[in-house]
Amino acid sequence: MTQTLTLPRPDDWHLHLRDGAVLRAVLPETARHFARAIIMPNLVPPVVTSGDAAAYRDRILAALPTGMDFTPLMTLYLTEQTDPDDVAHAHASGLITAVKLYPAGATTNSTSGVRDFDKVRAVLDRMAEIGLPLCVHGEVTDAEIDIFDREAVFIDRVLDPLRRATPGLRVIMEHTTTRDGVEYVKANDSGLAATITTHHLIINRNDILAGGIRPHYYCLPVAKREEHRLALREAATSGDPRFFLGTDSAPHTDPNKESACGCAGCFTATNTLSILAETFEQEGALAHLEGFVSRNGPGFYGLPVNSETLTLTRGAPITYPATIDTEDGPITLFDPKMPLHWRVD
Ligand code: DOR
Numbered sequence: 001m002t003q004t005l006t007l008p009r010p011d012d013w014h015l016h017l018r019d020g021a022v023l024r025a026v027l028p029e030t031a032r033h034f035a036r037a038i039i040m041p042n043l044v045p046p047v048v049t050s051g052d053a054a055a056y057r058d059r060i061l062a063a064l065p066t067g068m069d070f071t072p073l074m075t076l077y078l079t080e081q082t083d084p085d086d087v088a089h090a091h092a093s094g095l096i097t098a099v100k101l102y103p104a105g106a107t108t109n110s111t112s113g114v115r116d117f118d119k120v121r122a123v124l125d126r127m128a129e130i131g132l133p134l135c136v137h138g139e140v141t142d143a144e145i146d147i148f149d150r151e152a153v154f155i156d157r158v159l160d161p162l163r164r165a166t167p168g169l170r171v172i173m174e175h176t177t178t179r180d181g182v183e184y185v186k187a188n189d190s191g192l193a194a195t196i197t198t199h200h201l202i203i204n205r206n207d208i209l210a211g212g213i214r215p216h217y218y219c220l221p222v223a224k225r226e227e228h229r230l231a232l233r234e235a236a237t238s239g240d241p242r243f244f245l246g247t248d249s250a251p252h253t254d255p256n257k258e259s260a261c262g263c264a265g266c267f268t269a270t271n272t273l274s275i276l277a278e279t280f281e282q283e284g285a286l287a288h289l290e291g292f293v294s295r296n297g298p299g300f301y302g303l304p305v306n307s308e309t310l311t312l313t314r315g316a317p318i319t320y321p322a323t324i325d326t327e328d329g330p331i332t333l334f335d336p337k338m339p340l341h342w343r344v345d
C-alpha cells in the first residue's frame with residue numbers, strides 16, 4: 001500500500017536567498033515546497049533599513065518564476081545604528097516579520113552586527129512593546145572561546161541577560177545545535193522558541209572532520225558532538241511547539257566552499273522535506289512532522305497556518321541532483337548519506 005502524508009504547506013523560518021544569479025537559481029528550490037520563509041538579511045551590504053528590506057523583497061518577488069506562490073517574510077539586520085522608529089514603521093506596515101541579531105563577526109557577512117548590546121537596547125525595548133520577534137544567531141565571537149562552546153557560552157553570557165533585561169521580547173534562538181540550547185528553550189515558558197536545521201539533525205562534527213575535511217558539511221554554528229545531534233532529533237520530533245524548522249539553507253558556490261578558507265553554509269532547500277520525512281520516520285514520529293514544518297512556526301509568530309496542502313509519498317529511493325547550477329557556478333546540495341524514500345508530489 002502506498003503511504004502518503006498530506007500536510008498544510010510548510011514554511012521555512014530561516015533561509016538565505018542571496019541576490020542576483022544565486023537568488024534566481026535557489027528561489028525556485030524553496031518556493032516549490034514552502035509557502036513562506038523568513039529571509040536572512042546578511043547581504044553585502046546588509047539589509048539594515050526598511051528601504052533596504054522593501055527593495056530586497058521586490059527583487060525576490062521579481063525573481064520568482066511565474067506560477068509559483070511564495071511569500072518572503074522580510075527581516076532587518078540589527079546594527080548599533082538601527083533606528084527604533086524605522087523598525088516600528090516597517091513592522092506596522094507589514095513589511096518585516098522579525099529583526100535579526102548577529103553578534104559582530106559571528107558568521108558570514110556579520111561585521112555590521114552588534115558589539116555593544118547597550119547600543120541596541122532602545123530597539124529591543126521597542127520590539128518588545130510592539131510584539132516584533134528577534135531572531136538570534138546564538139554564538140559568542142570571543143577568540144578565546146572554543147568554537148564548539150560558543151553557543152553554550154552565548155546562552156549564559158548574552159541570551160539569558162538580554163531576555164531578563166527585556167522581558168516582553170519574543171526571541172527565536174536560531175539553528176540551535178546543542179543540548180544546552182534545547183534545555184534552555186525547554187526551561188523557559190513563554191516568548192522563547194528555537195529553530196532547528198535539517199542538516200544538524202543528520203551530521204555531527206565527525207562528518208566534517210573524520211577521514212578527510214568535508215567543506216560541504218561546514219556551517220555555523222558548526223555541528224557538535226553526537227550527543228547534541230541526538231538532543232536536536234529528540235526536540236524536533238517531540239511535538240513540542242517551541243521547536244520548528246528553520247533550514248538555514250545557505251548557498252555558496254563550490255569554489256567558495258572548496259577553498260583554503262571556505263564559507264560556512266549547507267544548501268538544503270531542495271531535499272529538506274524528503275530528509276525530514278525520513279528522519280521523523282526513523283524516530284517513529286511521522287505524526288509530529290506536521291507540527292515541526294507547518295504549525296509550530298506560525299504558532300509562535302502569530303501567523304495563520306497555510307491553507308494549501310503538500311503531499312509526501314513513500315516509495316522507492318529517489319535521487320536529487322548533486323548540484324544546482326547558477327550563472328555564478330554550481331552549488332552542491334547537502335548529501336544526507338542515506339536513501340530518501342519520501343518524495344514531494
Ligand atoms: O552556515 C551558515 N551560513 N551560518 C550562518 O550563520 C550564515 C550562513 C550564510 O550566510 O552563509
Ligand code: ZN
Nearest residue numbers: 016040248250
Ligand atoms: Zn543563517
